[in-house]
Amino acid sequence: MTNWLQTSVLQVGTRPAIQAGLAGLFFLIVFFWPTTIMVAGVNGQLCRLPDSGFALQWQHSVEKENWREDYRRQGNQLLLVRSRFKTYGAGTPNNGVLQAGDSGLIDYRLNRLLDELNWVVSSNVQSTLWIQGQAWPVHALLDDYSTLDVHVRRLPLWRYLLMDSCNELFRQAHKLR
Secondary structure: OHHHHHHHHHHHHHHHHHHHHHHHHHHHHHHHEEEEEEEEEEOEEEEEOOOOOEEEEEEEEOOOOOOEEEEEEOOOOEEEEEEEEEEOOOOOOOEEEEEEOOOOOOOOOOEEEEEEEEEEOOOOOEEEEEEEOOEEHHHHOOOOOEEEEEEEEEEEEEHHHOOOOOOHHHHHHHOOO
């Protein structure tokens, strides 16, 4: 009877410790769980972009017409989904699927995978980043010839949770200007 009583007391006494240990292990696994996200590097800071995508818009230096490219994440790469512009010229995509549009723009579906995107910001071409329907005139928020680097990264969940969204980063930059 004594052995049974001692065993029962030990089991009851160690159950909270085991539960706490399992809870701690669960927390560590979730906290350090790797997550794959799109990030933009801006002046040495990283911000997260939504997987649903973003668009880059600029004014063509010769035509003085807006060009726009739509990007999203596909696996561990960026996907250039489409490019829209008004007229053909130097640098015009030539290997996509032409889509009919009613906006008066030429719309090429490109579906081109990229490892990264390095975009030089300039007020001369009115560099603008569109995130979730919000236009960020990065030409007014960053110094001319700054580079906006976009790539896909695999980060622990805690880094993702602490990282500002690009909307938040640009909102803060707007307040400072």
